[in-house]
Amino acid sequence: MRYSVLQILKEGLTGNRGWKPVWREPEPKKRYDVIVVGGGGHGLATAYYLATVHGLTDVAVLEKGWLGSGNVGRNTTIVRSNYLLPGNEPFYELSMKLWEGLEQDFNYNAMVSQRGIINLYHSDAQRDAAARRANAMILAGADGVLLDREALERICPYLDFDNERFPIAGGLCQPRGGTVRHDAVAWGYARGADRRGVDLIQNREVTGFDIRNGVCHGVETNRGTIGADRVAVCVAGSSGKVMGYAGLRLPIESHVLQAFVTEGLKPAVPGVITYGAGHFYVSQSDKGGLVFGGDIDGYNSYAQRGNLPTLEDVCEGGMALMPTIGRARVLRIWGGLVDMSMDGSPFIDRTSVDGLFFNGGWNYGGFKATPASGYCYAHLIATGEPHPVATEMRLDRFERGAAIDEKGVGAQPNLH
Amino acid sequence: MIIDHPLLGPRDAQEFVILGDASLIDRPDWQAEDSAQQFHDYQHLRDNPAGEHRELWFHEQGDRSWLVVTRNTLTHEVLKVELARDVAMARGRGR
Numbered sequence: 001m002r003y004s005v006l007q008i009l010k011e012g013l014t015g016n017r018g019w020k021p022v023w024r025e026p027e028p029k030k031r032y033d034v035i036v037v038g039g040g041g042h043g044l045a046t047a048y049y050l051a052t053v054h055g056l057t058d059v060a061v062l063e064k065g066w067l068g069s070g071n072v073g074r075n076t077t078i079v080r081s082n083y084l085l086p087g088n089e090p091f092y093e094l095s096m097k098l099w100e101g102l103e104q105d106f107n108y109n110a111m112v113s114q115r116g117i118i119n120l121y122h123s124d125a126q127r128d129a130a131a132r133r134a135n136a137m138i139l140a141g142a143d144g145v146l147l148d149r150e151a152l153e154r155i156c157p158y159l160d161f162d163n164e165r166f167p168i169a170g171g172l173c174q175p176r177g178g179t180v181r182h183d184a185v186a187w188g189y190a191r192g193a194d195r196r197g198v199d200l201i202q203n204r205e206v207t208g209f210d211i212r213n214g215v216c217h218g219v220e221t222n223r224g225t226i227g228a229d230r231v232a233v234c235v236a237g238s239s240g241k242v243m244g245y246a247g248l249r250l251p252i253e254s255h256v257l258q259a260f261v262t263e264g265l266k267p268a269v270p271g272v273i274t275y276g277a278g279h280f281y282v283s284q285s286d287k288g289g290l291v292f293g294g295d296i297d298g299y300n301s302y303a304q305r306g307n308l309p310t311l312e313d314v315c316e317g318g319m320a321l322m323p324t325i326g327r328a329r330v331l332r333i334w335g336g337l338v339d340m341s342m343d344g345s346p347f348i349d350r351t352s353v354d355g356l357f358f359n360g361g362w363n364y365g366g367f368k369a370t371p372a373s374g375y376c377y378a379h380l381i382a383t384g385e386p387h388p389v390a391t392e393m394r395l396d397r398f399e400r401g402a403a404i405d406e407k408g409v410g411a412q413p414n415l416h
Numbered sequence: 417m418i419i420d421h422p423l424l425g426p427r428d429a430q431e432f433v434i435l436g437d438a439s440l441i442d443r444p445d446w447q448a449e450d451s452a453q454q455f456h457d458y459q460h461l462r463d464n465p466a467g468e469h470r471e472l473w474f475h476e477q478g479d480r481s482w483l484v485v486t487r488n489t490l491t492h493e494v495l496k497v498e499l500a501r502d503v504a505m506a507r508g509r510g511r
Binding site: 307 | 457
């Protein structure tokens with residue numbers, strides 16, 4: 001069923017009895033052309049673009065829980081393409097362009113809201129860095145404008161502009177950045193893939209790979225073996241565990257990243273604001289809650305929850321940036337399992353096992369990348385060649401000295 | 417998290433910074449034939465286990481000792497704390 005205004009009117013007038021389940025719940029076949037391991041945002045996007053762009057519909061997505069039960073439902077919903085390095089920025093700008101056409105493409109309301117993202121700067125050196133970043137963004141076809149203090153005071157007058165230690169001098173704004181309803185992204189991709197014949201198999205955990213003579217012939221699951229010509233893993237925080245079944249070690253550690261939501265407030269934060277003198281970012285959801293976060297806790301974790309010192313650190317950042325936030329009460333705190341790579345950049349690549357592909361290392365920034373990640377991963381799986389904007393995202397880049405260290409802080413996960 | 421320091425007793429994990437997997441103690445031999453490959457693996461690849469994990473912590477806000485902490489990454493429970501010096505000596509790293 002195609003969703004439209006006419007459909008809503010028709011259903012509204014006939015008692016809403018015609019709506020169908022959004023996707024099927026099929027039993028898996030014995031064998032597929034492609035198996036995607038992981039039914040999160042990236043996995044579902046991969047299946048969707050395999051079907052729509054490459055015409056591959058003999059595809060199954062295996063998910064150990066329910067669709068979208070991982071990080072796509074646990075993030076802070078920000079989309080942006082304000083990257084600096086040539087290995088990153090064209091990829092994230094492709095993602096931004098895909099976000100912009102996404103709802104029309106998969107016929108689902110993902111509430112893409114381009115209300116802008118502002119990265120504040122507090123010193124002359126930071127202003128220079130922001131100008132350089134804006135130029136890099138513009139060169140890659142994105143948009144970036146420098147806002148001075150007067151312009152910022154009109155947009156968000158409640159910021160602590162005259163902070164003793166870190167006065168706010170201005171900000172780098174990407175007007176096309178913003179937020180997207182995260183669950184709807186998973187549901188939209190799932191529905192789009194399902195309608196084109198992709199089998200979405202839930203409650204099916206992959207427990208091993210069928211690898212013979214260096215070639216992957218399928219996966220072992222908690223309920224039997226399924227054959228496949230190509231197996232594409234994208235399991236984010238569980239990357240180390242799943243690729244370990246294939247005997248592969250990755251340049252990835254799993255960490256915990258916390259996020260926070262306050263009670264609902266009147267509209268105050270127009271877009272996304274990030275602090276330039278500490279790690280803190282905030283946006284306001286459509287329900288009015290302030291959604292904010294900061295650094296990862298910094299130690300390896302699979303617990304999906306963090307600890308209080310990081311909560312304190314994030315809240316201190318918030319108080320330094322906008323003291324008024326101290327009046328808001330935090331209602332919800334949660335932690336997501338993030339796959340931190342050694343240089344803070346992701347991987348979309350083949351592996352040393354033929355027929356086994358890997359997508360991961362998204363750090364704390366996987367959500368914004370969802371469309372381009374699926375698009376480029378599908379391209380790699382279908383054609384065997386990396387997509388032109390993802391050629392740097394290789395697993396062997398550390399051996400070649402070609403790390404993509406966006407922050408320039410060194411090759412260790414808890415520095416990013 | 418509370419880290420039970422072998423010399424100082426229970427201390428708040430906030431006093432420490434973590435470096436990562438304790439395998440970083442096992443620095444490869446730079447004169448080996450395949451030392452470039454060994455150093456790549458040493459620096460960049462990780463076991464990243466869900467469960468027991470041995471890792472290096474530095475008591476930066478304390479006595480500045482290096483510790484090997486065995487911790488469960490699924491529950492954050494600290495299972496065992498040793499002086500990194502003792503672990504390294506036991507592995508034949510000392511002189």
